[in-house]
Amino acid sequence: MIQIKTIPFNPFQVNTYVLYDETCECAIIDAACYGDREEKILKDFIEQQNLKPVLLINTHCHIDHILGNNFVVEEWNLKPLLHKNGAEFLTNAVEYGQTFGFETDPPVMPEEYLTDGQIIRFGNQELQVLETPGHAAGSICLYHRKEKFVIAGDVLFHNSIGRTDLPTGNFETLIQSIQVKLFTLPEETRVYCGHGPSTSIGDEKRNNPFLK
Numbered sequence: 001m002i003q004i005k006t007i008p009f010n011p012f013q014v015n016t017y018v019l020y021d022e023t024c025e026c027a028i029i030d031a032a033c034y035g036d037r038e039e040k041i042l043k044d045f046i047e048q049q050n051l052k053p054v055l056l057i058n059t060h061c062h063i064d065h066i067l068g069n070n071f072v073v074e075e076w077n078l079k080p081l082l083h084k085n086g087a088e089f090l091t092n093a094v095e096y097g098q099t100f101g102f103e104t105d106p107p108v109m110p111e112e113y114l115t116d117g118q119i120i121r122f123g124n125q126e127l128q129v130l131e132t133p134g135h136a137a138g139s140i141c142l143y144h145r146k147e148k149f150v151i152a153g154d155v156l157f158h159n160s161i162g163r164t165d166l167p168t169g170n171f172e173t174l175i176q177s178i179q180v181k182l183f184t185l186p187e188e189t190r191v192y193c194g195h196g197p198s199t200s201i202g203d204e205k206r207n208n209p210f211l212k
Helices: 036-048 069-076 084-091 093-099 171-182 201-207
Strands: 003-009 014-020 025-029 052-057 119-122 125-131 140-144 149-153 190-193
Touching (some): 014 036, 025 119, 036 069, 125 171
8 A cells, every 4th residue: 555755855845755565665756855854855755764765746847836856866777757848947047046045956867757648657656647737837636546655746726826927837737737637637636735734636626716
């Protein structure tokens, strides 16, 4: 059975997710830890649970979601996985970071890219990639069909949606992504958001003011 650990990191309180199961293999999603203290929090959790990180996945590459990428890459010898349309954010991460007051080293680039519909495997688990642009080019969600949950990045929040006023954002595209890729999932599907509390597809269908 899969376990999901949520750890909010950096001043933007990005939810970093560590997914793991009885095999002890784990996937780190949106490594957002910034600085020695937060890096230690992530490392300590992984070591205390005796986990073996085998995947580093970015739902998108806005600077607040990738601040811990280099740490994870160096600590566990991984390469990031992301959609190719988000690579520009990674390429320009140092400049984007300076805009928000973050000092970062040039990021490690992927050796391969994720595609819509692709199945990612680790341990005994499978995650399906759902391409969901609108908040940012290259945004993806990660759907676990068996356990009925989705890691949604900054696409969908509890009673809200991702902002669309940043480069490559588009409101109409985001709404379409949610309606076509997320609202077609079972209503009981749990939604783990990039910031803030989790929600469900059914709750957002009924209550989200942006999507009524």
